[in-house]
Amino acid sequence: MKITVIGAGPAGNYSAYLLAKQGHDVSVYEEQPVIGIPWACTGVITEDVFSRQFRLPDEIVATRIEKAHIIAPDKSEVEVKLKNDIVVNRAAMDQHIASMAKGAGARYYVNHRFISLQQNGKVTATIRNKNLGSEVKVESDWLLGADGPRSEVAKAAGIFGERKFYIGLQVTAKMENDNAIRFYPSEKGIAWTVPESKNVVRAGIAAEKHANIYFDEFMTAAVGKDYKERIIGHQAGPIPLYNPKLQTQKGKVLLAGDAAAMVKAPTLGGINQSLIAATAVAEAAATGKDYEKLWKAKMGRDLWLSLIMRKIMNRFSDKDYNKLIKIFGSYKNKKILESFDRDEPRKFAFKLLVQEPRLLLMSGKLLF
Template sequence: MTSVSIIGAGPAGSYSAYLLARAGFDVSVFEEHPIVGEPWACTGVITEDVLSRQLKLPEELVVNRIEKARIISPDNNFIEVKLKNDVVIDRAVFDQHVAEMAKNEGAKYYVNHRFVEICGNGESDGKVTAKIRNKNLNQLKGVESDWLIGADGPRSEVARSAGIFGNRKFYVGSQVTAKMENDNLIRFYPSENGIAWTVPENSRIVRAGIAANKNASGYFDEFMTQAVGKDYKQRIIARQAGPIPVYSPKAQTQKGRILLAGDAATMVKATTLGGINQSLMAATAVAEAIATGKDYSKLWKKKLGRDLWLSLMMRKAMNRFSDNDYNKLVKIFGSSKNKRMLEEFDRDEPRKFAFKLLLQEPRLLLLSRRLLF
């Protein structure tokens, strides 16, 4: 039986494990933390209809349902748009749910097991050997398998050990869960400093945070004071932080029998910096590549490549925006015609939206010049 070792029990790792185990492969998942899904660093906002293309979301995973979002410009003007079945999930429980799906199909899980290095990449004997440390016993062991999947997050040690980490860029993400009365609206605050947000868990608690590529701590403090209150430090229930990879079309995602998926392969939307659905789609490419022998890079790029690239181009333009550009952008989208189109926007498939919008709203071409200048 073909064996697969997966490093990391996040969405990319566990959904790969589920699909492969269901197809009859011998699957082992190694997670360095004692509990799958913890710690987590994610807003947890997903469109349920998009997620349902991969798996059904149990109601007990839903923390809140959101019907509207408000996009607020630096000059405090805003537009309010209807959302398409957006939900806020318990990210830890979501990860645990996908892991249970994999276990039910026969995948074996080893928590508190940390990947150390690759000893052989399978080029000579068709086997990949990974050194894994059992943190419970402080013992190092070699694990041999036919395939090794790196689903171990933005700073992937699998990618580093395989020599395919490359020159990556990251945003710094910093978020808190805090006490705050709210009206059940998601709020986005785009600015030249980065992206900021508040996402309600319920009427009294929000997830509030920022993502920035410079001066993250100063931006975080300024935003939290503005959005949550001067006493925000006293309102904090929990903190989450971590690097968010910037998608790289040049990222190498395969070396011999070693594959990378999800954040470990920079498969994150550069516009919203979300990656749950992208991780699940990458997992389908992992399973198909191993089952059929097809080229993994071609498979995932066919499923994800165009939208990830277009999101990156949009982000590159936005990175050149001044606060005044964002003020203009919000005003442009304030028209009822443009707002309706924004409400139809599928965040995971921008190719269906971007060019249509440019044709409808020529003023956006003036802002899109940021791609060139």
């Protein structure tokens, strides 16, 4: 099959790799001149995500993390040991997967922006070559929209639907640190400091509204009043909230990754889901099976449960977060937190509710 991929992020690159390996004729169009740049990501991921998919070269790992602190609005906190969490150099990761795809035979066209599409049996994409200022028409059997949260492919195919976004504001800033992640959940949203090296952190917030005010308050408290002078880079972007009602295929057009809003709602992470979506794209191409059914079988339940967790968290006040962190601080719950696989929340939620009946007493918030 001839397959056109729009977007050279994790979803597009890994799909291109798997499809090219199967022998398909794959072309990837990326609007930026350099793959992976600019990046808007904290890069926290569990390492076994990669061992399930492919080996990640050491130079892509910025640091390995052994503990996280979850800090309540009243400053009480719980420390959690982490087993295999890493912080990746996101641009290098995207470039690495793209080079795997190129090695498997995929062709890459950077500085090429997807504009529109037409379907009649096959799918024809109009793509602007930004180098020449001209437009080309590309016909293929499938068009994969892996073009991120504001997916133009989804819009052009008429399946953008109803989407909600968090605003992610992040900077890299000079800050000595103890190589631990710090998460600050609150009624305003989620905030974090994540080490990139001994002297640099990625610090930011994700919020539905008033993101700038929250960011300034958080940075002043967590990094310091002089945080603006410490900044060495900015990374900001919209983070889509998973919506199980979104259509992810229409005719010969498929969506994967952020373009399909495949983001874990509580942590707002989407790299793993993008890679899993790519395996579903490849399986659909190899077997002719329904793409939506395939990706939903792989991660639909976990995405749905993570959305429920996010809806519950949205109802929490700062006082509820204070209570929750205290409950999590008890020995047995800490052990459960430490065994939490973020990618499979269903196992975690069940264990925790069985172990901790006090959570059910917060059921005013838990039921909706």
